[in-house]
Amino acid sequence: MSLAQRRILLGVSGGIAAYKSCELVRRLRDLEAEVRVVMTEGATHFVSPTTFQALSGQSVRVSLWDAQAEAAMGHIELARWAERILVAPASADLLARLAHGQADDLLTTLCLASAAPLYLAPAMNQQMWAHPAVQANIATLRQRGAQLLGPAVGDQACGDIGSGRMLEPHELRDALAASFGNQSLAGLRVLVSAGPTYEDIDPVRFIGNRSSGRMGFAVAEAAAQAGAEVTLVAGPVSLATPAGVMRRVDVRSAAQMHAAVIGAAVHADIYIGAAAVGDYRPLEVSAVKLKKRDGDDLTLRLGENPDILASLAAQTEHPFLVGFAAETHDVADYAQGKLRRKGLDMIAANQVGGGLGFEAADNALTLYWADGAAELARAAKPELARQLIAHVAARYRATRG
Template identity: 85%
Template sequence: MSLAQRRILLGVSGGIAAYKSCELVRRLRDLGAEVRVVMTEGATHFVSATTFQALSGQPVRVSLWDAEAEAAMGHIELARWAERILIAPASADLVARLAHGMADDLLTTVCLASAAPVYLAPAMNQQMWAHPAVQANIETLRQRGVRLLGPASGDQACGDIGSGRMLEPMELRAAMVASFGDAALRGLKVVVSAGPTYEDIDPVRFIGNRSSGQMGFAIAEAAVQAGADVTLVAGPVSLPTPQGVTRRIDVRSAAQMRDAVVAASAQADIYIGAAAVGDYRPASVANQKIKKHDGAALVLHLAENPDILASLAAQTVRPFLVGFAAETHDVEQYARDKLQRKGLDMIAANQVGGGLGFEAADNALTLYWPEGVAELGRTSKTELAHQLVAKVAERYRAVRA
């Protein structure tokens, strides 16, 4: 990854998440980016301009009424200089002012005066984020072409838990890298499956696999940012559809996922099977809730579910197939066996269990294909998804070009 000689204007609005933006400046510069920082007055109550000046190596602008800078029309110079405008954190107040076209401080003025793409990394209390006024402002900005990065869900500084956390610096850096990418999947149709599948036992019980869907959704978003036309087939998860995904199909069972994936892949160039599809389902489903009988064991007879990858691999004309192997032991052995046995073009393997893989913010993968192997080290799932998609694009071009 490289941001060499790329010009990124970082806007910092008032919010406790402003401390993360200090690391963001460092991470962007690590990849060679030139970063200039514009702060709102509120942001200076959380982090000093001196800190950002030391980290960026550039003067930091705060006021629209800086006589020395504005003598040379400094806000116009900044607006023309920027190739990307990234506002992190983007507070509810900043979002509202941008949505209403206000130019009452330097940051909003620069945004109006610039032709550069604008990216927002929202950060606010979960209740504020959910408020209809905030969501209406966000939708207005989306319709104008502003790109949204996040927010993430989790613990918040105020003690609440929910959506509204600013993405981590490495995730935002990955998004900036992708924004300058060469659109490695441009013109290609990609199908991504994500999340678990559930198999009903009776109207109130089911069996299923553990999966949050986060990795698959991150892959779908990374594929969009690489220029692909993306269809996302999602198991039962409560994640929002990544921005830019053309079509989302929600399913519950393995059979439903198989049908949706096969139909969506008929015209697809690439299929990435990141879903945790259950191998088995109850042979019969009770019409009524099965009652508990003291001391009596409940015996379930299971039938094997259809194999999605095998169904696609058997087709005469098939997409480039990328499977996943989540294993608790002997990861390489099982992954290579699955790669060969199912006739895949690539497989992404990782170890799970013991705190690894499931419900975690980060992950690591080892990629195998018939002629090679690549290690993708532990990092956030967002950045890992970008690395995976880049490798898939590389292998696709090598095999199908």
């Protein structure tokens, strides 16, 4: 991974997460990127411009009214210089000003004056992030082409726990690096399903599985980075919509996921079924909480859920179909059998357990198709997703290109 000679303009707005942006500059520089930093006035109360100057090796701009710089229209020069603009942290105030097209300081002026892709890494209290005004501003910015990186869920400086935490510097660096990657899926529409499904027993209990959705979300982001127009159908997860994903549909049950995928597949060139869809559901769902009776066993009658991949494969015309097979044993046999039985174009098989698969940051995959296979060694899920997308793109072009 390299960012050699890539020109990154880093905007830093006021927020405690500004301290992370110091490490971000260092990590970008480690990949040989050229980095210039522009700070809002508020950001200087958290980190000194001198710190960013030492890390970037470039002078740091704060004011639109820098007489020396603006004598040569310095803000326009910066706007034209940048290949990517990343605002990290992007405060609620900064997002609001950008959404309303304000140019009342140097950073917002640059964002409006530049044709470079704009990336935003939100950072704020979880309650602020959830506020309808902030979400409306986010929707406006997405519609205009800005790409969101995060936020993540976790501990916050205020003591709260929730969504609104800025992504870590290495995650932001990797996203920028990937944005300069190949456009192997340019012009194609990719549909991805991710996460678990939950089948209700009563208003309190459900049957589910341990899928976190991280692999599927990483696949959706990697497809967007490869130039695809991506629709993501997500089961019940607490994950932010990946950068570049055009449309997200949230569902809960296998039946809901089946309906959402079948409906969206009409417009898709490729479907990647990374979701861990439950095979069975209770045939009867109680309208009230089932009460425990001492000494009595509870028997649940289960019925089979609709099979998304099989339903698509049965259609006369369908997208290029990529399935997943998460197995605890005999992984190759089960995966290859599923590939043939369901008429898939490709399947990604992975061992569950031993620190891989569900509830893990890493994964490893073996890809199978009709006349070939490929091993993807253990790696972080975002990196593995990029490798998977490269293989999917190659097979798609070879068979349907």
